[in-house]
Amino acid sequence: MNYKDGKYQLLVNGINHWVKIDGNQHNTVPLVIIHGGPGGNHYVFERTAGPKLAEERTVIYYEQRGCGRTSPPFSDEDYTVNMLVEDFKCLIDELGLFNVDLLGYSFGGELALEIAFTYPDYINKIILSGPSLIFSDSVYETQIKGFKTVADKELLKGIEQELSRNLTLKEKWNNVWALVDSDTVDRFLFQNKLFAEHNRKLWQESGLYNTGLMMKALEKNPPSTPLRNRLNKITHNTLILTGIHDRNTGLSISNIINREMLNSRLELFQNSAHFPDLEEEELYVKKTLEFLKP
Structure with a gap:
């Protein structure tokens, strides 16, 4: 090298x-x-x-x-x-x-x-x-399902409303992502809250x-x-x-x-x-x- x-x-x-x-x-x-x-x-x-x-x-x-x-x-x-x-x-x-x-x-x-x-x-x-x-549809479906599993009641209601609309799967996926906040994303990406916090701290530290x-x-x-x-x-x-x-x-x-x-x-x-x-x-x-x- x-x-x-x-x-x-x-x-x-x-x-x-x-x-x-x-x-x-x-x-x-x-x-x-x-x-x-x-x-x-x-x-x-x-x-x-x-x-x-x-x-x-x-x-x-x-x-x-x-x-x-x-x-x-x-x-x-x-x-x-x-x-x-x-x-x-x-x-x-x-x-x-x-x-x-x-x-x-x-x-x-x-x-x-x-x-x-x-x-x-x-x-x-x-x-x-x-x-x-x-x-790919597989990713759209996986992520929508994933957000539903970690969503609080209010967010879950919003997700269900988007899924009931006459939209393409991709449009529904985009709309679901627009609903979520950083805490939800942390729960989505991590199983353990402590690692989610450590990861976000490093993200912020990086600038x-x-x-x-x-x-x-x-x-x-x-x-x-x-x-x-x-x-x-x-x-x-x-x-x-x-x-x-x-x-x-x-x-x-x-x-x-x-x-x-x-x-x-x-x-x-x-x-x-x-x-x-x-x-x-x-x-x-x-x-x-x-x-x-x-």
Whole structure:
């Protein structure tokens, strides 16, 4: 690899990308961490499970275009799956790497699969943590059901009113998200209130926020063939890590991915919702490191 441990701003595909390298002394196949969102960042992961992974593995973080500490593209429309995949390829080339492992969480899991589909020879093993299949009916249904399970009486009444309207499933989903507050989102994303509070504290501490621009642009310009229809073309050894209480992407999505892929297995976390990396960090790190061993 061309770079040592540290933080960098690397010009990749015309955009300054925030990159952090840790554990380079281990000389392992680098583990590239791919964050979710769309439009998220790595601030929480690099302060929780990430450093523990770096005790044994070379870990590389990068934040996607317009996300976290990475510069935005010139146009608000310059977000497509193909662009994100090409950004990754250019970054790996800049770092002087030829083969890497991937760990993608939430939307990052979906992006990891898109990368592996497009550039299979660059990828060794894949870890998917609570992976998504955004803009699919399965996700809309999972999230609406999830909010109903954590809603108070007033919110539940509002949700039921939206569901009774003569709207498309996607419109109902959008309207449900417009109803929820931050406390509800915390209950939605976490099983344990203490971890929800810790996560939100780190979010606030970071000073970073999701502009929502990537989500809007990706929605307007989805891949010509849905990822779900291409999963059986991805043959890499893949581990899927999912909390059984995940109300965001849910077991349903992980089961679809596990069923369609040719070389994957699903590991369930009994006390976690969408973020087993926080709620069962020790077990999460153990399972990840075990899987990555040659």
